Amino acid sequence: MWTDIVSAVAAGIALFLSVASLRQSGRSLRISERQEARQQPNLIATLDAGDYTTANEGGDRRYRIAFSVQNRSDADNAVVRAELRLTYRLPEGILMVARVQASPESGLPFRLEARDSIRKECQFSVPATIWQHRIEAYTVELVDTYDRAMTMDPILLSERRA
C-alpha cells in the first residue's frame, strides 16, 4: 500500500521536474533566438537634409544629401555604396531612371559598429544631360556589407544659393 503512495509521489515529482525543465529549455531557446536575431544586419537610414548647387549652366549639378544611419544589430556592419536614383522624363514622354554614384569625397565605405549610429553627407555629381530634363523623383539608396539596400526618398530638393 505505502509503496504505491511512494511511487505516485515520485511520479508526480518527476512530472514536475520535466515540466520545469521543458519550460527552462523553451526560455533558453527563446533567448538564444533573440540573440541570433539581434546578430542579423539591421541598418536604418533616415534622411536629414538635401539640396543642390549648380556651378554653371550646362555644368554638373551637385546634390548634397545628409542622412543618419543607425546600426540596430549586435554585429558590426558598413555602408559600402550610396547611389542617387533620379527618375526623369525625356521630351518624348519616356520615363528614365538614372543611378549616380556618390562622389569619392563622400567617404565611402564607412563602418558602423554594433548599436552605433552615424551622420554622414554624400555628394552626387549629376550631369546636365539628366537635370535639364523634367525630374519626377529622387531616391537615395544605401547598400551595406550584406548587400541589403536601404532607401530614402527626398521629395523636394531645393537649390542652395552661395
Next chain:
Amino acid sequence: MIHRFKRSIISLRTHESAPLRIVGDGLIGTQGVGDGRMIPVLILDTAERPDVPQYLALHAHSGAGDVRVQWGQLPQFADTIILILTVLRPAELTILIAFELPKKHGVLVDQILRAKGLYLQAGSPGDRLANTMDRPRVLVEVADTNFQAHWEKIYYKFTVARLRKEGLTRTDAKRVAKQAITAMRDVGDFRFPPTPQSAVETNGF
C-alpha cells in the same frame, strides 16, 4: 524556329518590347581593351528609343556601368537571335537587339561570343562606323551564359542551309560550312598589336 530555347518571361516596359535593328556594324581592336580582341560594334537604329542614346551619354559621364546579358529568341521573329541587355547602371533600361541571320548577322553573334564583348552605338539607317567614330559608345562585357553550345548548332545548321540554297549538295554544304566558320573565326581571333585605336568595317557573313 531555328532552335528550341527554354521558355521564359521577361518584364519589359512598352517602349522596350520591340527589338532594335542593327543598321551598321564593325570591329574595333585596341591593345588596351580586352587584350586587343577584335570587338564588334553594333550601330542600332534608336529612332524609337530615345532612352538608348540617353543611356550612352550617361555612361560617357559616369565611366562605369552594370549590364546583365541573356541570349534568346522571340516567337514572332523567325531566324533571329535576340540579345537581351538588362542595364542596371548608370541607367535602368532593357535593350533587345535583333540579330537577323538572313542579314548575315550570324558572324556578329559569333564574334561577340568569341570576344566576350560588344560596343553599343546609337545611330540611324545609313550610319557607318568609319564616319561615326566620334559618337559615344559603350563597351558591354558578354559573359558566358551557356549559350555557346546552342549557338554552335544554330550557326552550323543555318550556314549549311544557306549553302544548300546556293546550290551545294548536302555533303558539300556540310563540309564547306565547317571550313567557312573556321575561316571566319581565324579572322576574328586576330589580336590587335600595341598601336592606337583602329577600326575595321565588316560586311557580315
